[in-house]
Structure formats: C-alpha cells, structure tokens
Amino acid sequence: MTNPAEMLDRLSTVRGIRGSVLVSASDGLAVVESLMAGVDGRAVAALAASLVNRLRRATECAGRREPVFLQLHAAGGTVLAAPCGAELVLVAIAGPDTNVGLARLEMLDVVGRLA
C-alpha cells in the first residue's frame, strides 16, 4: 500500500488518533489529510511544519542528527510529528486516551514507506 491517503486513513484507526496530515515542510501546506470534523488541518499543517523546521535547526545547531520523532504533550492531547525526508512531515493529532507507542510505530512505518 503506497497511496498516502490510504496510509493516513490506516493511521486514523489507531485508538484516540483524531487525524493526520502529510505536510510540505518548506511551505507549511497540507499535501494529504485525514482529519475528524472540527480539526483545522490548515492550522495544524502550518504550525507543525514550523515547529519541525525550528526543531531541525535547533538540533543542527546543537551538533545533533535530524530529529526523527516529535511528541508534544498538551492538556487535552498530544501532537505527534515525524519528518519524512527533507520535504514532508507527517503530523498526527492524538487525544488523551491515545496509545502513543502504537501511534508512533504506525507513523514511523508510514514514514518508512513514503521516504
């Protein structure tokens, strides 16, 4: 299965995942998205791409390798992001009841297929 839309749909079957977006890292625009109603995909894409770009620069300045996974906890849930090559970022919005470990495995699997 190499269709990005199908991969995002499969990712959305992980319990607690509210949706996922494949984002163009350089312009912060959504390439493919699979989101529940009420999740602003445009905002998620723009802000997550900015976050990952800045994290990339921070790790580069610190002399470390590229980040492979980002997990941002908030009061109502978690934002997960995984760079997918230099041009794409896979972002998932997870609720507080999400199995983050499983979501991480699924996301890295998608990244591996897309890269």
Next chain:
Amino acid sequence: MRTVEPWVKAPLERFLAESSARLTLLMTSSGQVVAQHGFTRSVDVMTAAALGAAIVASTQEIARLVGEARFLSLVHQGVAQHVFLSGFETPRGRWIGLVVFDGESTVGLVQLFFDRLVQDLVAAAPREAPVERPLAENFERELNASLRALFGR
C-alpha cells in the same frame, strides 16, 4: 511599524509577531497606504503599494475570465524571499495586504495568520467613522500627512 490609523496597530503587531513576516503593507484597493512594517524608504512603500494594487486588479480580471468573482490570495515564490498578496473586505472598504517573507516563515503560516489579521481588523475597525473621498486640492496635504505617519518625518 507605522500606521496611518491607530486601530490598525494592535492587529498588525500580532500578525507580525506570529507570522515572522519581513515586510508588510496594508493599503486600500486604490493603493493608498494604511500601514507598513519593514520598509525604510517612502519611495519603496509607494512603489510596492502601487504595484501590489495593480497586481491584485489584474488578477481580478483573470479570475473573471475563468469564472471566479476574485482570487482570495496570490503567492509569488522566490528563491529566498516570497510575496503574499490578498484583498479583503473591511468596514472601511476593500483593502489589500502585501507580505514579504523568507525562510523564517512559510506560506502556510502567512496565510493562516493573515486570515486572523483580517478578522482582527474587521473587529477593530470603528463602524461610525466617515469615509472621506480624497479631494484633488487635499491630495498633496493628505499624502504628506500619510508619509509623516508612516515614516515619522
């Protein structure tokens, strides 16, 4: 940042802080400058305003040709710097925003926060203010007053 009308200042400051835009110009659809950030020479502001208004006017005609009322926004992608142009309605009439951004921002961020800027401007605009049509005899005086407001001299 300089504004001709004080109520524009807070929304524009928020936009600049969130979007990391390098240059921003707000103008009327006829190219009259309302606010600017980042420009250091008045001639640059006036040139950018005139060109921005002309680009939006010409793309509006292209939109008409393809059956759209008007395009929502336009992005010119450069190698290191990019230009975002968008027209929007305010209680003071139709305005245009011109935003120049570089690698510190993305088109997604600029679009996202520009939409919020428009919402903030619509909410902040005084409803009761009269819309004065510029008279020919007042044009130079008003232009000079706007330049003083925009550049502080």
